Amino acid sequence: MSTAIKTAAAIDAAIVANAEKPHRAHLGASVIGRPCERQLWYSFRWTLAEKHEPRMLRLFERGQLEEKRFVGYLRAAGVEIWEVNPETGKQWRIEDHEGHFGGSLDGVGRGIPDLPPDEAFVTEYKTHGDKSFEKLKAEGLLKAKWEHYVQTQVYMGKMSLRYALYIGVNKNTDELYFELVPFVQAEFDRAINRAKGIIWDAVPPARISDSPGYFACKYCHLNRLCHFGGVTPDRNCRTCVFGEPSGGGLWRCKHADVRSTPNKGFLDEAAQRAACPQYSARVELTTRQP
Ligand code: SF4
Ligand code: SF4
Known part of the structure; x- marks a missing residue:
């Protein structure tokens, strides 16, 4: 039984008030691997802001807070990690298509035992629920989390690095998953070309399905606009x-x-x-x- 309902409501209200502005300025590398191109096209055009409940906003924040832990673990193991670009003092950023496509890296590292000592790599940290984490362990990043896989390909390609170190954590158990992802030029090219069409094409790309009840559409906040x-x-x-x-x-x-x-x-x-x-x-x- 919750006995501090007003406090909980006040915190929720503060979280919503402090949430980031709706609509992202650029098309993000973190979403370019999503299944529906039309959804990305509408999102880049700021068509309808997606409203998130306070619980979801806390979940997003949790993912960001976990990054510090991963950095701490890697440094404790003797790995060099640059959370920011030493030349700018700011977060590592990549961009393309006149600045309309971009992303922020979690970091760049060097000195893991699975690679030669001088081989620098991109770092990507993600939190997972139980089901997602078990799938990741069973199938690996490419099959289990395509969006994350494509994101690492974009970062590697733009940074001219040959590997990404992907670390996932199970939020329920704190179990960790590590994968070394090699760069694949064809996947990088595919992602960059996909972004090009989404940014510059004046007409919306095809739907992922013409059925509003299709799995991906059922949970898409653009469903009504897109299908009706x-x-x-x-x-x-x-x-x-x-x-x-x-x-x-x-x-x-x-x-x-x-x-x-x-x-x-x-x-x-x-x-x-x-x-x-x-x-x-x-x-x-x-x-x-x-
Ligand atoms: S007319 Fe131009 S400046 Fe005004 S809302 Fe449209 S695009 Fe923006
Ligand atoms: S409703 Fe379906 S087809 Fe339309 S944008 Fe969303 S996911 Fe894509």
């Missing part, structure tokens, strides 16, 4: 008929009034989120598409 249309998208420059991705990670407005302003229609993230009075929702985002 008639949904009002979030109001921002990415859902506006005049907005389009441009260079330097910016978006650009095609509306003559906005192009005639001193910034020539280039829109930074804040401007994209704000939109302007000329806003007009794109038809591809309000109606059911083939």
